[in-house]
Amino acid sequence: MTDPFALAPRTVGVVLAMAAVTYLTKAGGLWALGHVDLPDDAETALDALPGAVVVSILAPAVATAGPPTWVAAGVVVVAVRRTGNVLVALLLGVGAVVLVRGAL
Amino acid sequence: MTTAPPDVQFGWAGLRDGFVQCVPVALGVAGYGVVFGVLAREAGLSVAEATLMSATVLAGAAQLIAIELWADPVPVVAVVGTTLVVNLRYVLMGAALRPWFRRIAPRQAYASVFFTADENWALTMGELRSGSRLGAFLLGSGLAIWSFWVAATVVGATAGGVVGDPSRYGLDFALTAVFLAIAVELWEGRSTLAPWGAAAVVAVATEALLPGRWYVLCGALAGVLAVVVRRD
Numbered sequence: 001m002t003d004p005f006a007l008a009p010r011t012v013g014v015v016l017a018m019a020a021v022t023y024l025t026k027a028g029g030l031w032a033l034g035h036v037d038l039p040d041d042a043e044t045a046l047d048a049l050p051g052a053v054v055v056s057i058l059a060p061a062v063a064t065a066g067p068p069t070w071v072a073a074g075v076v077v078v079a080v081r082r083t084g085n086v087l088v089a090l091l092l093g094v095g096a097v098v099l100v101r102g103a104l
Numbered sequence: 105m106t107t108a109p110p111d112v113q114f115g116w117a118g119l120r121d122g123f124v125q126c127v128p129v130a131l132g133v134a135g136y137g138v139v140f141g142v143l144a145r146e147a148g149l150s151v152a153e154a155t156l157m158s159a160t161v162l163a164g165a166a167q168l169i170a171i172e173l174w175a176d177p178v179p180v181v182a183v184v185g186t187t188l189v190v191n192l193r194y195v196l197m198g199a200a201l202r203p204w205f206r207r208i209a210p211r212q213a214y215a216s217v218f219f220t221a222d223e224n225w226a227l228t229m230g231e232l233r234s235g236s237r238l239g240a241f242l243l244g245s246g247l248a249i250w251s252f253w254v255a256a257t258v259v260g261a262t263a264g265g266v267v268g269d270p271s272r273y274g275l276d277f278a279l280t281a282v283f284l285a286i287a288v289e290l291w292e293g294r295s296t297l298a299p300w301g302a303a304a305v306v307a308v309a310t311e312a313l314l315p316g317r318w319y320v321l322c323g324a325l326a327g328v329l330a331v332v333v334r335r336d
Contacts, residue, residue, distance in 0.1 A: 004151035004265060011153050014178050018170060018187045019160035025191040026217045029198025030205060038199070041332050046192050048331040049324060050165060051290040052303040053190050056323025057172055058283050059304035060311035069277060076281045080288040087135045093281040094274040101274075 068104065072097040108232070112207040114239040122228070122244025129223045129245075130252035136164055136282075137253045140171070141260020143279050146270050147174040151261040158257040162221060162250055165286060166190045172279055173317050182317035189324060197225050201242065204232050208239040219246020221253075298334060303327030 032038070062073055075096040079089035137158065144154035149171075161167055166187045173183050198217055205213040224245035231241050270276050290296075307323025314322075 002148060002150045004262070006150040007152050007156070008150075010178060011149065012156065014180055014183055015153065015157045015160060017180070017184045018157065018166070021184060021188040022161050022163050022166060022191050022194070023218055025188065025194040026198055026220045027214055029195040029200070030202055030213060030217055032195065032199065038196075041335065043196060044335060045328045045332055046196050048299050048328050049192055050190055051287065051296065052299055052324040052327025053169065053186065053320060054165070054283050054287050054290065055300045055303040055327065056307035056320045057169060058280065058287060059307045059323065060319055061280055063308050064311075065280075069280065072274075072277055073280065073284055076284045077288055080285045086282070086285040087139075089285050090139065090278060090281045093284070094278055097274040097277040 068097050068100040071100050108203040108207060109235065109237050110207065112204050112237050112239040114208040114212045116240075118238030118240030119244040119247075121238055122224070122231075122241035122246070123248045124244075125231075126224050126227055126245035126248035129227060130248040133164070133221070133223055133249055134252040134256035137256025138260035138263070139278065139282060140164065140167055141257040141262070142264035142267070142275070143168070143171050143260075143282075144257070145261045145264030146267075146275060147171045148176060149174070149261070151258065151265065154261040155254060155257050158254045159250070161187070162219065162253065163187070163191055163194075164221070164253075168279065168282060168286075169320075172283075173320070179317055182320070186317070186320055189321065194220060197222075200229060201225075201232075204239060212239070212243075216240070216243040216246070219243055219250055221246065221249045224249050299327040299330040302330035 062069060072093045076089045076093035079092045080086065083089065140158070141151075141154055144157070144167075145151070149157070157167055157170070169186055169190055170183045173179060173186060197220060201213075201217070205216070219242065224242065227245050228242040231238065267273065267275065303323040303326050306326035307319045310319035310322040
């Protein structure tokens with residue numbers, strides 16, 4: 001296990017680069033609106049981005065996994081819709097994956 | 105565009121009101137923070153590195169995605185590029201603040217937007233649209249989010265260090281579960297079906313054909329194209 005206080009130069013560099021691009025997006029809207037007009041399409045596209053990224057990460061991971069992951073994924077989706085509570089859904093999903101793995 | 109009252113103030117009242125009103129929301133955010141800390145540790149980050157990320161990036165979805173993409177050595181372009189793409193929505197959120205923020209000093213405005221997160225931005229827009237003059241509300245509510253998020257990361261990362269083999273407790277599924285939960289919350293009904301279908305198909309195909317993490321950007325691009333094409 002890594003030293004809890006370790007700060008690897010490469011990791012720190014990547015984290016600070018993430019911080020820089022994130023700040024650019026947060027400050028960008030404040031700055032840009034006075035200087036350029038966003039077309040309507042750009043607004044729709046930016047709105048759709050987070051969902052599209054999350055699905056792109058999920059799809060290959062879930063598709064190439066086995067039955068325990070598929071069952072647990074179903075449990076998580078139903079649990080979030082029913083309870084609206086992410087932590088409850090997370091615990092139920094993790095519990096389901098352990099149970100199904102044990103049963104197979 | 106919504107008009108802002110001409111006498112928007114930037115001071116203690118807004119800072120305090122924003123912080124206090126945001127505490128219940130920040131408690132919910134802290135739950136995510138603990139999960140992020142545990143998973144960051146599993147991915148190989150130290151407590152210090154995970155905490156540094158939470159303190160300087162302050163963007164939950166982007167941080168979780170970075171952890172998902174994390175490897176040894178770190179794929180710099182994939183991690184930083186995906187961070188940028190996921191966070192592009194902040195450009196719109198910042199633009200929506202402009203009617204109020206043009207009435208306070210630029211350094212106050214540009215310092216405040218660092219503390220923009222989805223949750224306190226929504227809270228702030230509600231406050232400002234109801235005619236509030238509290239220009240420091242975003243900063244106050246953001247400080248609540250920031251302090252809970254950073255503290256929760258420390259707790260999660262410290263706890264994550266004492267867990268042994270993650271798959272024994274199903275922890276290897278936890279990140280997938282978090283993304284599933286985020287997806288359910290982003291689902292807007294049938295209009296979401298086409299972009300998500302396109303994103304899923306292209307991501308799975310790209311992952312099978314190309315090495316590395318290109319499937320995230322290719323899938324996301326396909327999803328966004330599907331939305332834009334449908335509108336025309």
